[in-house]
Structures are given as C-alpha cells and as structure tokens.
Amino acid sequence: MLNLPESFETERLVIRKLRHEDAPAIYEGYASIHESTRFVSWPTHRSVEDTHNFLTIKEDEWNQGKDYAYAVTLKATGSLIGGLGAINEQGKVAIGYILNPAFERNGYATEAVKKLVVLLSNIPEVWRIWALCDIDNIGSCKVLEKVGFKREAVLHRWYRFVNQENAIKDCVFYLFPRP
Known part of the structure; x- marks a missing residue:
C-alpha cells in the first residue's frame, strides 16, 4: 500500500478518489468517446x-493498494474533467491520465501529473515512476516531457490497443528521474 492521499489540489484542480456518483460525468465526458479512449488500456x-x-x-x-484512480476536477466549478491514476507494482509505479476532449490543451494534464509525481517521489517505497505511451499519442508524450519524464526507449510492437481494433503498436517508455 502506498501512502497516497484520497485527495489533493493544484492551483486550478482538485484531484480526488473516484466515486460511483462520478459515473455519468466519466461516461459522458470521456469514457464513451472513442477519440478519448483510443490510447487507454x-x-x-x-x-x-x-x-x-x-x-x-x-x-x-x-x-488492495494496486491502483490509485483519481477524478480530475476543476477547483472553480467542481466539474469532473478527467482521470488520473497510479498503478503500484511493488514500488514500481506506472501513471496514466485521460481528459475530456473539451479540456485538452489547457495544461490540466501537465498540472495533475506534476503534482502526482511530487507525491509519489516523496514515498520511500516508490523506487521507479514510469509511463508508457502509444507512439502516435503526441499530446501525452508532450505532457510527460514537460513534467520531466525522460524518454527511455521505443518499444516496437509492444502493446495491443483494444480501442484501435487490437492493433499492436510501438510505444514510448518514459521514466521519471529519481535522485
């Protein structure tokens, strides 16, 4: 189990544990939209x-301490605009995120990921923070690079994306540098 809070804030966001009453906003905002989900697992x-x-x-x-899934909400309105997660594999933590397309390109993903990485970096049990992106997911790659992740490798024919007709795609593997 990681000592992650159930909620935290950034300048413009409140990031909190997902709850069942979020279902309509998640469904309508991104989970039912193919363009939003084409790069998720x-x-x-x-x-x-x-x-x-x-x-x-x-x-x-x-x-179970395996996957810490958060709702990304706007501080000003409380509107749910996306999701953020940290998957714990015995201290090796993968991060992922998704936004409602209406809120992309406003820096929200960068802001949320940056804060999550700070929290993870302060947990002694976390020894690696990483992310994997479809090579065609340019926006997500840019978010990771802005936060400080380093492109470690391109993994050829690495992942089968269910929302891309199970296409096997090349992926970019990112690591967050640890001191």
Whole structure:
C-alpha cells in the first residue's frame, strides 16, 4: 500500500478518489468517446453500467493498494474533467491520465501529473515512476516531457490497443528521474 492521499489540489484542480456518483460525468465526458479512449488500456464504455463496473474494479484495486484512480476536477466549478491514476507494482509505479476532449490543451494534464509525481517521489517505497505511451499519442508524450519524464526507449510492437481494433503498436517508455 502506498501512502497516497484520497485527495489533493493544484492551483486550478482538485484531484480526488473516484466515486460511483462520478459515473455519468466519466461516461459522458470521456469514457464513451472513442477519440478519448483510443490510447487507454480499457475498452471504450458502451453504457453508464460499464462505467459503474469500471468504478467497482477501481475501488477494489485502491483498497488492495494496486491502483490509485483519481477524478480530475476543476477547483472553480467542481466539474469532473478527467482521470488520473497510479498503478503500484511493488514500488514500481506506472501513471496514466485521460481528459475530456473539451479540456485538452489547457495544461490540466501537465498540472495533475506534476503534482502526482511530487507525491509519489516523496514515498520511500516508490523506487521507479514510469509511463508508457502509444507512439502516435503526441499530446501525452508532450505532457510527460514537460513534467520531466525522460524518454527511455521505443518499444516496437509492444502493446495491443483494444480501442484501435487490437492493433499492436510501438510505444514510448518514459521514466521519471529519481535522485
């Protein structure tokens, strides 16, 4: 188990543990939108029920200390605009994020990831922070590089993306440098 808080803030965001009442906002905001989900590991949701099932899994994984899934909300309005997560593999932590397309290119992902990386960096049990991106996901690569992640390698034919007709894609492997 990582000592991550259930909520934290940045200048413009409140980032908090996902909850079941978030299902409609998640479904409508990004989980049902193919363009938003084409680079994620989980299938595009076809109903709010899919989103509720997803949230049940995320709650169980949080309680097991495996996956810390957060809602990204605007501080000014409380609107849910995306998701952020940290998957713990015995101190080797992968991060991921997704935004409602209406809120992309405003620096929100960079702001959220930067704060999460600071929190993870201060946990002694975390010895590696990493991320994997489809090589065609230019926006996500830029976010990681702005936060300070270093491109470690291009992994050829590395991951099968369920929302790209199970295409096997090249991926960029990023590491966050640790002192």
